Amino acid sequence: MASEIVSFSLNDREVVIVASPLTTLQKVLRDQLGYTATKAGCSQGGCGSCTVLVDGQPMVSCLLPVKDIEGREVTTLEGLTKTADELHPVQSAFFDNFAVQCGYCSPGMIMVSTALLERNPHPTRDEIADAVAGNVCRCTGYQSIFEAVEDAANRMTGQEER
Amino acid sequence: MTINAYFTPESLQEALNLKARYGHDLHVIAGGTLLMPQINEGLFYPEMVMGLRRAGMDTVTMNGASVIGAAATMTQMETQTRYPILQEAAHSVGGWAVRNMATVGGNLFNQPPFGDFCVALLALDTKLKIQSADSERMVDLNEFMTNGRVLEAGELIVELHVPNPNGLTAFRKFGRRQANTATIVTVAAQINVVDRVVKGARIALGGVEQVAIRSYVAEAILNNAPISQEIVAEAAAAAAKASNPITDAVATEWYRRQMIEVQLKQTLSEMLGV
Numbered sequence: 001m002a003s004e005i006v007s008f009s010l011n012d013r014e015v016v017i018v019a020s021p022l023t024t025l026q027k028v029l030r031d032q033l034g035y036t037a038t039k040a041g042c043s044q045g046g047c048g049s050c051t052v053l054v055d056g057q058p059m060v061s062c063l064l065p066v067k068d069i070e071g072r073e074v075t076t077l078e079g080l081t082k083t084a085d086e087l088h089p090v091q092s093a094f095f096d097n098f099a100v101q102c103g104y105c106s107p108g109m110i111m112v113s114t115a116l117l118e119r120n121p122h123p124t125r126d127e128i129a130d131a132v133a134g135n136v137c138r139c140t141g142y143q144s145i146f147e148a149v150e151d152a153a154n155r156m157t158g159q160e161e162r
Numbered sequence: 163m164t165i166n167a168y169f170t171p172e173s174l175q176e177a178l179n180l181k182a183r184y185g186h187d188l189h190v191i192a193g194g195t196l197l198m199p200q201i202n203e204g205l206f207y208p209e210m211v212m213g214l215r216r217a218g219m220d221t222v223t224m225n226g227a228s229v230i231g232a233a234a235t236m237t238q239m240e241t242q243t244r245y246p247i248l249q250e251a252a253h254s255v256g257g258w259a260v261r262n263m264a265t266v267g268g269n270l271f272n273q274p275p276f277g278d279f280c281v282a283l284l285a286l287d288t289k290l291k292i293q294s295a296d297s298e299r300m301v302d303l304n305e306f307m308t309n310g311r312v313l314e315a316g317e318l319i320v321e322l323h324v325p326n327p328n329g330l331t332a333f334r335k336f337g338r339r340q341a342n343t344a345t346i347v348t349v350a351a352q353i354n355v356v357d358r359v360v361k362g363a364r365i366a367l368g369g370v371e372q373v374a375i376r377s378y379v380a381e382a383i384l385n386n387a388p389i390s391q392e393i394v395a396e397a398a399a400a401a402a403k404a405s406n407p408i409t410d411a412v413a414t415e416w417y418r419r420q421m422i423e424v425q426l427k428q429t430l431s432e433m434l435g436v
Contacts, residue, residue: 004168020164021167022168022201022211024198043202043203044199044202045199045256045260048257051259054262057237057262058258058259059259059262059263060260060263063193063194063198063202063260063263065168065191065198067170067213068213068215068216112258129341130258130341134259134260135257
Protein backbone atom coordinates (compact mmCIF):
# COMPACT_ATOMS: atom_id res chain seq x y z
CA MET A 1 0.00 0.00 0.00
CA ALA A 2 2.15 2.85 -1.29
CA SER A 3 -0.39 5.62 -0.98
CA GLU A 4 -4.06 6.17 -0.38
CA ILE A 5 -6.79 8.54 -1.57
CA VAL A 6 -8.72 10.47 1.05
CA SER A 7 -11.57 12.90 0.52
CA PHE A 8 -12.98 15.27 3.09
CA SER A 9 -14.58 18.66 3.36
CA LEU A 10 -12.15 21.50 4.08
CA ASN A 11 -13.76 24.82 4.93
CA ASP A 12 -16.92 23.84 3.02
CA ARG A 13 -14.99 22.69 -0.05
CA GLU A 14 -14.54 19.07 -1.04
CA VAL A 15 -10.90 18.09 -1.30
CA VAL A 16 -9.35 14.85 -2.50
CA ILE A 17 -5.76 14.12 -1.61
CA VAL A 18 -3.27 11.32 -2.09
CA ALA A 19 -1.04 10.56 0.88
CA SER A 20 1.24 7.83 2.13
CA PRO A 21 -0.13 5.67 5.01
CA LEU A 22 -0.54 7.40 8.37
CA THR A 23 0.14 10.90 7.01
CA THR A 24 -1.32 13.40 9.46
CA LEU A 25 -3.96 16.00 8.66
CA GLN A 26 -1.48 18.68 9.71
CA LYS A 27 1.05 17.61 7.05
CA VAL A 28 -1.64 17.46 4.39
CA LEU A 29 -2.97 20.90 5.29
CA ARG A 30 0.40 22.62 5.39
CA ASP A 31 2.54 20.74 2.85
CA GLN A 32 0.01 19.57 0.27
CA LEU A 33 -2.83 22.05 0.38
CA GLY A 34 -0.96 25.19 1.49
CA TYR A 35 -3.25 25.92 4.43
CA THR A 36 -0.46 27.20 6.65
CA ALA A 37 -2.57 28.88 9.36
CA THR A 38 -2.52 25.49 11.08
CA LYS A 39 0.87 25.53 12.76
CA ALA A 40 3.39 22.78 13.31
CA GLY A 41 4.49 23.13 16.93
CA CYS A 42 5.49 20.22 19.12
CA SER A 43 3.99 17.43 16.95
CA GLN A 44 3.22 15.69 20.25
CA GLY A 45 -0.28 16.93 21.00
CA GLY A 46 1.11 19.10 23.78
CA CYS A 47 1.00 22.66 22.45
CA GLY A 48 -2.31 22.97 20.59
CA SER A 49 -0.93 25.17 17.80
CA CYS A 50 -2.18 22.71 15.13
CA THR A 51 -5.75 22.59 16.48
CA VAL A 52 -8.48 22.42 13.84
CA LEU A 53 -12.18 21.60 14.11
CA VAL A 54 -13.36 18.20 12.88
CA ASP A 55 -17.17 18.18 12.67
CA GLY A 56 -17.01 21.19 14.99
CA GLN A 57 -14.82 19.46 17.61
CA PRO A 58 -11.29 20.72 18.34
CA MET A 59 -8.64 18.14 17.53
CA VAL A 60 -4.86 18.31 17.29
CA SER A 61 -4.17 17.72 13.60
CA CYS A 62 -0.58 16.62 14.25
CA LEU A 63 -1.80 13.35 15.80
CA LEU A 64 -4.71 12.77 13.44
CA PRO A 65 -4.15 10.38 10.52
CA VAL A 66 -5.82 12.05 7.55
CA LYS A 67 -7.46 8.75 6.59
CA ASP A 68 -9.45 8.86 9.84
CA ILE A 69 -11.30 11.96 8.67
CA GLU A 70 -12.51 10.55 5.34
CA GLY A 71 -15.90 12.18 4.72
CA ARG A 72 -15.67 14.50 7.72
CA GLU A 73 -15.83 18.30 7.84
CA VAL A 74 -12.63 20.10 8.72
CA THR A 75 -12.51 23.79 9.59
CA THR A 76 -9.23 25.67 9.79
CA LEU A 77 -8.57 29.32 10.57
CA GLU A 78 -8.78 30.09 6.84
CA GLY A 79 -12.37 28.85 6.87
CA LEU A 80 -13.73 31.05 9.66
CA THR A 81 -14.81 33.70 7.16
CA LYS A 82 -16.03 33.48 3.58
CA THR A 83 -13.33 35.77 2.14
CA ALA A 84 -9.74 36.51 3.08
CA ASP A 85 -10.55 40.21 3.63
CA GLU A 86 -13.01 39.61 6.46
CA LEU A 87 -12.20 38.82 10.06
CA HIS A 88 -14.29 36.56 12.27
CA PRO A 89 -15.39 38.35 15.49
CA VAL A 90 -12.97 36.15 17.48
CA GLN A 91 -10.12 37.18 15.17
CA SER A 92 -10.91 40.88 15.45
CA ALA A 93 -11.25 40.56 19.22
CA PHE A 94 -7.79 38.95 19.38
CA PHE A 95 -6.44 41.77 17.20
CA ASP A 96 -8.06 44.59 19.19
CA ASN A 97 -7.11 43.15 22.58
CA PHE A 98 -3.46 42.54 21.63
CA ALA A 99 -3.94 38.84 22.34
CA VAL A 100 -1.19 38.15 19.81
CA GLN A 101 2.52 38.66 20.11
CA CYS A 102 4.52 36.12 18.12
CA GLY A 103 1.30 34.72 16.73
CA TYR A 104 2.26 31.09 16.73
CA CYS A 105 -0.45 29.96 19.13
CA SER A 106 -3.12 32.27 17.68
CA PRO A 107 -4.68 29.96 15.06
CA GLY A 108 -5.12 27.17 17.62
CA MET A 109 -6.34 29.59 20.31
CA ILE A 110 -8.85 31.11 17.91
CA MET A 111 -10.17 27.74 16.71
CA VAL A 112 -10.66 26.52 20.27
CA SER A 113 -12.21 29.83 21.36
CA THR A 114 -14.60 29.76 18.41
CA ALA A 115 -15.66 26.21 19.30
CA LEU A 116 -16.15 27.29 22.93
CA LEU A 117 -18.31 30.30 22.04
CA GLU A 118 -20.46 28.15 19.77
CA ARG A 119 -21.31 25.91 22.72
CA ASN A 120 -21.21 28.50 25.45
CA PRO A 121 -21.91 32.08 24.26
CA HIS A 122 -21.10 33.61 27.67
CA PRO A 123 -18.23 31.63 29.20
CA THR A 124 -16.77 32.58 32.57
CA ARG A 125 -13.07 33.29 32.96
CA ASP A 126 -12.60 29.77 34.35
CA GLU A 127 -14.43 28.21 31.44
CA ILE A 128 -12.26 30.11 28.97
CA ALA A 129 -9.08 29.05 30.80
CA ASP A 130 -10.32 25.47 30.80
CA ALA A 131 -11.06 25.53 27.06
CA VAL A 132 -7.63 26.88 26.08
CA ALA A 133 -5.69 24.82 28.66
CA GLY A 134 -4.37 22.63 25.85
CA ASN A 135 -3.05 25.63 23.91
CA VAL A 136 0.32 26.90 25.03
CA CYS A 137 1.15 30.63 24.72
CA ARG A 138 4.57 31.78 25.83
CA CYS A 139 4.16 35.49 25.01
CA THR A 140 0.98 36.94 26.44
CA GLY A 141 0.65 35.35 29.86
CA TYR A 142 -2.92 34.47 28.74
CA GLN A 143 -4.61 37.53 30.29
CA SER A 144 -5.09 39.32 26.98
CA ILE A 145 -6.32 36.08 25.43
CA PHE A 146 -8.98 35.67 28.13
CA GLU A 147 -9.99 39.30 27.59
CA ALA A 148 -10.17 38.79 23.84
CA VAL A 149 -12.46 35.76 24.22
CA GLU A 150 -14.71 37.71 26.59
CA ASP A 151 -14.77 40.60 24.13
CA ALA A 152 -15.56 38.21 21.27
CA ALA A 153 -18.42 36.76 23.33
CA ASN A 154 -19.88 40.24 23.71
CA ARG A 155 -19.45 41.03 20.01
CA MET A 156 -21.06 37.79 18.92
CA THR A 157 -24.07 38.19 21.18
CA GLY A 158 -24.61 41.83 20.20
CA GLN A 159 -23.37 43.35 23.43
CA GLU A 160 -20.45 45.12 21.86
CA GLU A 161 -18.56 47.24 24.34
CA ARG A 162 -16.38 49.28 22.04
CA MET B 163 11.91 3.09 6.84
CA THR B 164 8.33 3.42 5.77
CA ILE B 165 4.94 2.67 7.15
CA ASN B 166 3.54 0.23 4.63
CA ALA B 167 -0.09 0.11 5.60
CA TYR B 168 -2.61 1.98 7.70
CA PHE B 169 -5.86 0.08 8.08
CA THR B 170 -9.06 1.81 9.18
CA PRO B 171 -11.60 -0.97 9.74
CA GLU B 172 -15.26 0.06 9.71
CA SER B 173 -16.43 -2.59 12.18
CA LEU B 174 -15.20 -4.58 15.17
CA GLN B 175 -15.33 -7.79 13.13
CA GLU B 176 -13.14 -6.26 10.44
CA ALA B 177 -10.69 -5.08 13.10
CA LEU B 178 -10.54 -8.54 14.71
CA ASN B 179 -10.03 -10.18 11.31
CA LEU B 180 -7.10 -7.88 10.56
CA LYS B 181 -5.62 -8.59 13.99
CA ALA B 182 -6.07 -12.35 13.42
CA ARG B 183 -4.24 -12.05 10.13
CA TYR B 184 -1.29 -9.86 11.19
CA GLY B 185 -1.02 -10.44 14.96
CA HIS B 186 1.61 -8.49 16.87
CA ASP B 187 3.00 -6.96 13.65
CA LEU B 188 -0.15 -4.86 13.45
CA HIS B 189 0.13 -1.90 15.85
CA VAL B 190 -3.17 -0.60 17.14
CA ILE B 191 -4.12 3.02 17.67
CA ALA B 192 -7.48 4.61 18.37
CA GLY B 193 -7.14 8.28 19.28
CA GLY B 194 -3.51 8.27 18.17
CA THR B 195 -2.33 10.28 21.16
CA LEU B 196 0.22 7.66 22.31
CA LEU B 197 1.72 6.24 19.12
CA MET B 198 1.55 9.25 16.79
CA PRO B 199 3.90 11.41 18.94
CA GLN B 200 6.50 8.62 18.77
CA ILE B 201 6.12 8.32 15.01
CA ASN B 202 6.29 12.11 14.58
CA GLU B 203 9.42 12.18 16.70
CA GLY B 204 11.02 9.43 14.60
CA LEU B 205 11.34 7.12 17.60
CA PHE B 206 9.20 4.35 16.19
CA TYR B 207 8.41 3.17 12.67
CA PRO B 208 5.78 0.46 12.71
CA GLU B 209 5.28 -1.25 9.36
CA MET B 210 1.58 -1.77 9.83
CA VAL B 211 -0.87 0.22 11.89
CA MET B 212 -4.60 -0.18 12.45
CA GLY B 213 -6.71 2.79 13.56
CA LEU B 214 -9.94 2.10 15.44
CA ARG B 215 -11.54 5.55 15.18
CA ARG B 216 -14.01 4.34 12.54
CA ALA B 217 -14.58 0.82 13.89
CA GLY B 218 -17.71 1.63 15.91
CA MET B 219 -16.03 0.69 19.19
CA ASP B 220 -16.94 3.88 21.04
CA THR B 221 -20.43 3.02 22.27
CA VAL B 222 -21.11 3.81 25.92
CA THR B 223 -24.06 2.08 27.62
CA MET B 224 -24.94 3.19 31.12
CA ASN B 225 -28.33 1.69 31.86
CA GLY B 226 -27.87 -1.34 34.07
CA ALA B 227 -24.27 -2.55 33.97
CA SER B 228 -22.02 0.08 32.45
CA VAL B 229 -20.23 -0.95 29.29
CA ILE B 230 -17.72 1.46 27.82
CA GLY B 231 -16.42 0.84 24.30
CA ALA B 232 -12.62 0.77 24.33
CA ALA B 233 -12.48 3.53 21.72
CA ALA B 234 -14.76 5.89 23.66
CA THR B 235 -13.05 9.25 24.11
CA MET B 236 -12.20 11.20 27.25
CA THR B 237 -14.80 13.73 26.10
CA GLN B 238 -17.46 11.00 26.14
CA MET B 239 -16.37 10.14 29.69
CA GLU B 240 -16.66 13.80 30.70
CA THR B 241 -20.21 14.03 29.40
CA GLN B 242 -21.55 10.91 31.12
CA THR B 243 -22.85 11.71 34.60
CA ARG B 244 -23.17 8.32 36.26
CA TYR B 245 -19.57 8.23 37.52
CA PRO B 246 -18.36 11.65 38.74
CA ILE B 247 -14.94 10.07 39.38
CA LEU B 248 -14.63 9.19 35.68
CA GLN B 249 -15.73 12.70 34.69
CA GLU B 250 -12.98 14.18 36.82
CA ALA B 251 -10.37 11.69 35.68
CA ALA B 252 -11.22 12.28 32.02
CA HIS B 253 -11.06 16.03 32.50
CA SER B 254 -7.58 15.72 34.02
CA VAL B 255 -6.24 14.36 30.72
CA GLY B 256 -4.53 16.78 28.28
CA GLY B 257 -6.43 19.71 26.83
CA TRP B 258 -9.83 19.82 25.12
CA ALA B 259 -8.54 18.83 21.65
CA VAL B 260 -6.60 15.88 23.06
CA ARG B 261 -9.62 14.73 25.09
CA ASN B 262 -11.63 14.67 21.86
CA MET B 263 -9.15 12.09 20.57
CA ALA B 264 -7.64 10.12 23.49
CA THR B 265 -9.55 6.94 24.28
CA VAL B 266 -10.37 4.89 27.37
CA GLY B 267 -8.68 1.78 25.96
CA GLY B 268 -5.57 3.69 24.91
CA ASN B 269 -5.17 5.17 28.37
CA LEU B 270 -4.51 1.67 29.76
CA PHE B 271 -1.32 1.53 27.71
CA ASN B 272 0.14 4.89 28.68
CA GLN B 273 3.39 5.20 30.61
CA PRO B 274 4.02 7.35 33.68
CA PRO B 275 3.84 10.30 34.16
CA PHE B 276 0.61 9.83 32.17
CA GLY B 277 -2.29 7.37 32.17
CA ASP B 278 -4.48 9.02 34.80
CA PHE B 279 -7.88 7.87 33.61
CA CYS B 280 -6.85 4.27 34.24
CA VAL B 281 -6.27 5.08 37.92
CA ALA B 282 -9.96 5.91 38.36
CA LEU B 283 -10.97 2.76 36.48
CA LEU B 284 -8.83 0.74 38.89
CA ALA B 285 -10.59 2.23 41.91
CA LEU B 286 -13.93 1.20 40.37
CA ASP B 287 -13.01 -2.49 40.00
CA THR B 288 -13.24 -2.42 36.20
CA LYS B 289 -13.15 -5.57 34.06
CA LEU B 290 -11.90 -5.77 30.49
CA LYS B 291 -13.54 -7.67 27.69
CA ILE B 292 -10.78 -8.93 25.42
CA GLN B 293 -11.69 -10.47 22.08
CA SER B 294 -10.02 -12.15 19.16
CA ALA B 295 -11.65 -13.37 15.96
CA ASP B 296 -12.54 -16.67 17.64
CA SER B 297 -12.37 -16.12 21.40
CA GLU B 298 -13.51 -13.84 24.17
CA ARG B 299 -12.37 -13.44 27.78
CA MET B 300 -12.97 -11.16 30.75
CA VAL B 301 -9.99 -9.97 32.81
CA ASP B 302 -9.77 -7.83 35.93
CA LEU B 303 -8.14 -4.50 35.06
CA ASN B 304 -5.96 -4.87 38.15
CA GLU B 305 -4.73 -8.26 36.98
CA PHE B 306 -4.15 -6.94 33.45
CA MET B 307 -2.04 -4.04 34.74
CA THR B 308 0.05 -6.06 37.18
CA ASN B 309 0.67 -8.84 34.63
CA GLY B 310 2.40 -6.56 32.16
CA ARG B 311 -0.62 -5.55 30.06
CA VAL B 312 -0.18 -8.57 27.80
CA LEU B 313 -2.51 -9.36 24.92
CA GLU B 314 -2.28 -12.43 22.69
CA ALA B 315 -1.34 -11.80 19.06
CA GLY B 316 -4.91 -11.67 17.74
CA GLU B 317 -6.52 -9.90 20.69
CA LEU B 318 -8.02 -6.47 21.16
CA ILE B 319 -9.48 -4.83 24.27
CA VAL B 320 -13.03 -4.28 23.16
CA GLU B 321 -15.02 -3.12 26.16
CA LEU B 322 -14.60 -1.99 29.74
CA HIS B 323 -17.22 -3.16 32.20
CA VAL B 324 -17.62 -0.89 35.22
CA PRO B 325 -19.69 -2.03 38.23
CA ASN B 326 -22.47 0.18 39.53
CA PRO B 327 -21.24 3.14 41.57
CA ASN B 328 -20.76 1.86 45.11
CA GLY B 329 -20.14 4.30 47.95
CA LEU B 330 -18.02 7.42 47.98
CA THR B 331 -15.51 8.14 45.25
CA ALA B 332 -12.76 10.71 44.83
CA PHE B 333 -10.12 11.55 42.25
CA ARG B 334 -7.15 13.85 42.54
CA LYS B 335 -4.31 14.49 40.13
CA PHE B 336 -1.35 16.39 41.47
CA GLY B 337 0.94 17.77 38.77
CA ARG B 338 3.20 20.74 38.25
CA ARG B 339 0.45 22.69 36.50
CA GLN B 340 -3.27 22.86 37.10
CA ALA B 341 -4.23 21.46 33.70
CA ASN B 342 -2.75 19.76 30.63
CA THR B 343 -0.03 18.34 32.82
CA ALA B 344 1.97 15.23 33.58
CA THR B 345 1.28 13.72 36.97
CA ILE B 346 3.45 13.61 40.05
CA VAL B 347 0.93 11.43 41.80
CA THR B 348 -2.68 10.60 40.97
CA VAL B 349 -5.04 9.23 43.60
CA ALA B 350 -8.41 7.55 43.03
CA ALA B 351 -10.51 6.01 45.75
CA GLN B 352 -13.83 4.26 46.19
CA ILE B 353 -14.96 3.71 49.75
CA ASN B 354 -18.13 2.33 51.22
CA VAL B 355 -19.02 3.61 54.67
CA VAL B 356 -21.54 1.77 56.86
CA ASP B 357 -22.37 3.31 60.26
CA ARG B 358 -19.15 5.36 60.10
CA VAL B 359 -17.08 2.22 59.53
CA VAL B 360 -15.08 1.76 56.31
CA LYS B 361 -16.13 -1.21 54.15
CA GLY B 362 -14.54 -2.21 50.88
CA ALA B 363 -11.97 0.53 50.35
CA ARG B 364 -10.25 0.56 46.96
CA ILE B 365 -7.29 2.92 46.72
CA ALA B 366 -5.47 3.34 43.40
CA LEU B 367 -2.30 5.31 42.70
CA GLY B 368 -0.90 6.56 39.40
CA GLY B 369 2.41 8.10 38.39
CA VAL B 370 4.10 5.97 41.02
CA GLU B 371 5.19 2.80 39.24
CA GLN B 372 5.22 1.77 35.59
CA VAL B 373 1.48 1.08 35.73
CA ALA B 374 -1.40 2.24 37.92
CA ILE B 375 -1.44 0.21 41.14
CA ARG B 376 -3.68 -0.47 44.10
CA SER B 377 -2.39 0.35 47.55
CA TYR B 378 -3.26 -2.83 49.42
CA VAL B 379 -1.64 -1.61 52.65
CA ALA B 380 -3.80 1.51 52.72
CA GLU B 381 -6.89 -0.55 51.91
CA ALA B 382 -6.11 -3.03 54.72
CA ILE B 383 -5.71 -0.24 57.29
CA LEU B 384 -8.95 1.44 56.23
CA ASN B 385 -11.15 -1.64 55.91
CA ASN B 386 -13.36 -2.25 58.95
CA ALA B 387 -11.90 0.77 60.77
CA PRO B 388 -14.16 3.48 62.19
CA ILE B 389 -13.49 6.64 60.17
CA SER B 390 -11.16 9.07 61.91
CA GLN B 391 -8.38 11.51 61.14
CA GLU B 392 -5.88 9.06 62.65
CA ILE B 393 -6.84 6.13 60.44
CA VAL B 394 -6.67 8.34 57.34
CA ALA B 395 -3.21 9.58 58.32
CA GLU B 396 -2.05 6.04 59.07
CA ALA B 397 -3.32 4.72 55.72
CA ALA B 398 -1.67 7.57 53.78
CA ALA B 399 1.64 7.13 55.59
CA ALA B 400 1.60 3.38 55.01
CA ALA B 401 0.82 3.81 51.31
CA ALA B 402 3.78 6.17 50.95
CA LYS B 403 6.12 3.90 52.92
CA ALA B 404 5.20 0.82 50.88
CA SER B 405 5.49 2.65 47.57
CA ASN B 406 8.35 2.33 45.14
CA PRO B 407 8.02 5.50 43.05
CA ILE B 408 9.88 6.36 39.87
CA THR B 409 12.23 9.30 39.35
CA ASP B 410 11.72 11.18 36.10
CA ALA B 411 11.84 14.71 34.68
CA VAL B 412 8.68 15.61 36.58
CA ALA B 413 9.62 14.56 40.12
CA THR B 414 12.06 12.47 42.12
CA GLU B 415 11.31 9.25 43.94
CA TRP B 416 11.63 11.09 47.27
CA TYR B 417 9.21 13.86 46.28
CA ARG B 418 6.67 11.43 44.84
CA ARG B 419 6.72 9.42 48.08
CA GLN B 420 6.08 12.58 50.14
CA MET B 421 3.27 13.55 47.79
CA ILE B 422 1.59 10.13 47.96
CA GLU B 423 1.17 10.69 51.70
CA VAL B 424 0.02 14.30 51.39
CA GLN B 425 -2.35 13.80 48.46
CA LEU B 426 -3.85 10.55 49.70
CA LYS B 427 -4.40 12.01 53.16
CA GLN B 428 -6.13 15.08 51.74
CA THR B 429 -8.23 13.02 49.34
CA LEU B 430 -9.40 10.63 52.07
CA SER B 431 -10.02 13.42 54.59
CA GLU B 432 -12.20 15.29 52.11
CA MET B 433 -14.20 12.26 51.02
CA LEU B 434 -14.73 10.96 54.57
CA GLY B 435 -15.24 14.39 56.13
CA VAL B 436 -12.57 14.06 58.81
